Amino acid sequence: MLVSYQWLNEFVNLENISAQQLGDKMSVTGIEVEGIEEISAGLKKIVIGFVTETKPHPDSDHLTICQVDLGDEISQIICGAPNIATGQKVIVALPGARIGDNVKIKKGKIRGEVSNGMICALQELGIAENLAPKDFSEGIYVLPEDAPIGMDALEYLGFNDPVIELSITPNRADALSMHGVAYEVAAIYNQEVRFPEVTFSETGEKISDHLSVTVDDEDTLSYNLRIIENVKIAPSPVWLQMRLIKEGIRPINNVVDVTNYVLLEYGQPLHAFDKEHLTTNKIHVRKATAGEKLVTLDGEERELTVADSVITDGDVPVALAGVMGGLDSEITEKTQNVVIEAAVFSSKAVRLTSQRFNLRSESSSRFEKGINVDTVTEALDRAVQLMQQLAGGEILQGTLTGKTLDVNEPIVEVSLGQINQYLGTELTVGDVLQIFAQLQFPTTETNNIFAVTVPLRRWDISIAADLIEEVARIYGYDRLPTTFPKGESTLGALTDHQRFTKEIRHSLNGAGLIEAISYALTTPEKAQQFVFGETKNSQLTKLMWPMSEERSVLRLNLISGLLDDIAYNTARKNKNLAFYEIGRVFVQKNNPLKDLPDEQDHLAIALTGNFGTDTWQEKAEKVDFYTVKGLLERLEEIFGMTNIRLEKTAEINELHPGQSGKIYFGDDLAGIIGKVHPEVAGRYDISDTFVLELSLPVVFAHTEKIHYQAVSKFPTVSRDLALLVGKEVSHQDISALIKEKGPRYLQSVKLFDVYQGKGIGEDQKSLAYSLQFSSSEETLTDEQIEQAVNKIIKALETEFKVVLR
Template identity: 50%
Template sequence: MYVSYKWLQDYVDLTGISPEELAEKITRTGIEVEDVEKKGEKLKKIVVGHVLTCEDHPNSDHLHLCQVDIGEEEPVQIVCGAPNVAAGQKVIVAKAGARIAGNVKIKKGKIRGEVSHGMICSLQELGFDGKVVPKEYADGIFVLPEDAEVGADALSLLNLDDAVLELSITANRADCMSMLGVAYETAAIFGKEVKLPEATVSETNEQARDYISVRVESEDSPIYTAKVIKNVKIGPSPLWLQNKLMAAGIRPHNNVVDITNYVLLEYGQPLHAFDYDRFGSKEVLVRKAYEGEKMVTLDGTERTLRQEDLVITNGKEPVALAGVMGGLDSEVKDDTTTILLESAYFNGTSIRRTSRYHGLRSEASSRFERGIDPTRVRQASERAAALIAELAGGEVLEGTVAHEELRVEPVTVKVDRTKINRFLGTDLSIKEVEDMIQKLQFEYTLDNETFVVHIPSRRWDISIPEDMYEEIARIYGYDKIPTTLPVGAQTLGHLTPYQQKRRVVREVLEGAGLLQATTYSLTSKEKFGQFALQPAEPVQLSMPMSEEHAILRDTLIPHLLDSISYNRARKNSDVGLYEIGKVFYGKGAHVQPEEVEHLAVALTGLYVNHPWQGEKVPVDFYTVKGILEALFERLQLAGIRYEKAEIDGMHPGQTAKIYVNDEVVGFLGKVHPTREKEYDVKNVFVFELDLEKLINMKSPFLSYTTIPKFPGITRDIALVVDQTQTAGELKDIIVSAGGKLLKEVNVFDVYVGDKVPENKKSVAFTLKYSDPERTLTDDEVNQVHENVVAALQSAGAELRM
């Protein structure tokens, strides 16, 4: 909402109050003032000029030589390129040495060999936004009224010595979507009176009801009024009216349309003027549109209507989208002589739906959506009719044809001084509370210490005592309310153990070079069930955004694959992502699904890429397993083992389930090539963990050992086993047989080829033996090592020589 400081002075005495002070006070009381703009602040030497002669420039096909009277002893010559400049016009002149918009300085100079002593200006060159400049002057200079005084200050004439406050109006303060609403707010802040505009109409003897009737068939229009005004002369609005509209961000059109916009800004009540002769009948019928019905709105667009749309019709066809925009066929034009003036109260929800569906946002719809004062419907109509009679020479027919079914119930709120002080933490006296209610210009009665406040219809946002407490706090001043500290024992904030471990997880993964991803919690029917850790019933949305986001996800991996595909399509082939998020397991209809926090990782491309050293290491199974082992080590988990598994969507030969203390916590491996093709990715390795289960597992007690003082002895052993036997199984046998002297067991080679029998493989281990108290002898190590070999041979392994 743009508020002209000078226009506001028509309703409230602002003597001694600067625009900046006004803005600061309004902001303090709860309505944010985003900006205070003074368009003419840096402009100077801008005057009214009179074009005496206008001739073609001898050295140009589009420039003109103008002799212009600017109120000095002699006329000055100005070279002008505007297509609409002509002799006899009153124009805006920037004299030599003037400053115009953009801090541009106008200098005396030669243009195509002819001297120019200044510049004839358009409104845009003075800082006006092009969208508010009248269409006839959009591509040329602005022509001032004939009575403009030559040599006078043009900035004052164009209201450029004004300040415009930009207010950010919240939904609950629709009353301030009008100049009168802002006037009441200003008056309450500074303890002033509001001067209401006069709306005295001299009516003719002819009856409006003889020209028009009103019939309403929808509950969405409880009030609809129509006035008829004859013998109207369409023309430009007076400059003062155009100035006020442009300051509010509205383009002037003609006197009648400008008056309806002026009253809309003044009262907050939208109006619409129809050309009576083009209206098409003597009946106004307000109804819901027929499905598929069409009409052309004022913007020249043909609209296909729905049954939900409220329309104004001439009894047969729509002539306006109620509360949103009028129709093109009945618009006021230069030859219009009779006006049908509409003023109505429409249901805000209905208007919002129509505005949103058709993509039409207007000054009228924005006010109906937020809510208007029903008592101003007739007031605004009378005010507009009076102005049309005054500025357009119209003759207002007697009476108003109306349909009125809305009963405005009075709203009364009781507030007690003690409760006010308890609520605000203040110690206000009866006199102080009384003074603030009077500033708000609310009527009231006082019973002991209880105020019975009668809320005016313009403040429909107030209905309960707490609303009045807020009003009193605003006017009293939020900055005056004493501050207090909470009473009671204070505790220091801290992270829970779960949150601390989750941070550790992030540190490990980001330390491994992965980037965090955040994906949708919703997935499609096709992706549901893929890569799932456990089977579950789908949890479907009743009104999904799309088929791609119709079901709550049961795994994180599919959307990580989508992210990798997105990166790959943009030539980013080396990607490592992780996500910590909730998955959902359905428990049947009408049962709350189980929410579990999971961790998933997806990697592809090169994990190490050092071009200078020529080192390139692609991601593989062991890259992902290494990240997992680093994570388990930081979480201090023991009893980790991996077991070959077959999981839907995963490569059968490169996938393993992850166990912690014999409990499955997740899986890792390579995505199946068929699934990779579906997602348009290549060579992707993933793992997913039940993070809640993992974090909530108890870690073993920490134990410490001294650094060994005595050297250890290593033995290498190569075993030939079935290809189905895993290295993990062999390692368990070695650890069990090795006893307390065996400290480390590591795989260093796996071989399959012509040196081993078919369906066999060779697995080689390094074993390290040591004792912290002494140096071991070869005999001691050999004895333990023989026990290890024997245990392996009992399990079917053969020594490879």
């Protein structure tokens, strides 16, 4: 919210208070001031001149030689503006002047002709291009005939007015108007507000004889109209144009400018219709029908839905309620009779319509945040008053009301004890009554309990805590007593889950992997890749208003994000990559429009190129399925994960059907592992990549706490077994059976060789295992070892028909 200091001074006496002092005071009482600026800052020697004579420049087809009366002299100035003409009052920068962007004006010659200064456009004084009046957007700004020659132009235009920029939080939308800011400043400095009296003359003709209104829309809470006839559309006076420009609004014409002026003054959005385009002399407020169309003031055709509220001329939509008017009924230079609307629309309905059409306006912003329902008709009367003053015209008798909103001022109670307890103060009844009086909140007090009548202009106050906050603001946050916190401090600690994920990071970092952090938002296609378990049956959680289609849904996997990271790095000639990520996926089990998704932690790994580095001791190895499987086994050993097994699968479309598997912990599906399918890798533009993804809640549930176990004092015995088995028998099954049939002192089973080829049948393979036996109680004998090995071999022969080589 931009606040003109001079305009505010009309409502509250700021005679002895500078803009900087006011800004500092407001910042410490709850409304942050982001900055204070003057348009005139850095500008100098700029006056009002009168063009007495013009003639074309002899050596140019677009320059004009002007003789300009500056009050004390006639000076020659060369001007290139297309709208320069004799008899105009203009803005002149004298030699030695400073204009916008700190440009200095000097005497000089332009194509052989002397130029003693510059005739300026508003843009050359620092006004933004989109704020300059359209009539002067491509030329100089022409002043009214009564502008005094030789006067300081900056003073005449009001550019020496400090403009205070307020950062308004959603709960203080009452300060999105000059009246709201005036009440705030009056409370801070214990002053009275002084608003102009709204008076005007009406004709004897009743508005109801010229127009009727019906409201059939539940999202329209109040609807009021007035008519002013025989207006003369013209540019607004300079004071109004400059006031709008300083508030960030472009002047259009006197009627439209008045609606914007009242919007800023009261915070009440208004809309003006050309009555001649309301062909039925009826206003009907209703919901749009599906497929109905409206061309809004920005020239865009909008296809409406049944959720949109529209203003119609009895049949055809002429405005999108609370958001923007229609192009067909806009005010033009031909307009003579004006219908002015002041309404209250549902905040939710306006917000949804505004979002649907990506159409934000000053009106929609205020309706979304809330407006003062107590001054709706007063703002309407203020508008017709100003239109009558600036555009002439006759105001028809009465206000046409289609729907009224009856709201009583709430009474909120708070006790003196509550106030002092919350604020740590020792305020008296008199102190509190004085603060409520400054806020202009009517208050009665009984037995230290205050019954406060809250004006409708402060719709943010509804409970006792709100009143306590008001007391603190006006009393002064800097005056509240300072106390040290009381109570015992507690040491911070990690939960088991936090400690577990921290140890995973430490382990993978130690293995040479780099942690990556990917976007949680992705495309619908990527979100549904590499899914398993709960994520496979999950619905997508879509954003209602995404920044782009690439960031439109919440992810269901981490692998696709890591593949994006690999593609990004590969494109920059980084070929050997080992990434991991611990992040959340978003499982939606219910209605995504009503319910939040379930957030689950996952771990993903992606490897491509070579793993490790070439040194004089070792060589880097090209990653393969067993590399990523080895990282899984590393986690299994470090964290004591139990009952882990891999199951070959071809169900995961994004993984190579011959090199992919599901990871189970017991009977629970915990994740997937394998090589990225060549077609998928091609779409990501990456080479052979191997990935793994685990659901950490499942992993965590199967992780055993590691307990201390003393190293055995007795020697370890190893035995190797070379087994000839069928090609269809998996290592997983062999290993599981060995562990099941082995004795309690069987410590580990490791596969150290796999062979297929010459010397064995085509339907067979050779698996070689190393078995480690160790007891913490005794030295194992050869007889004990032989018995254990024979038992294992017998079980393998029975179960898998193995042949001992």
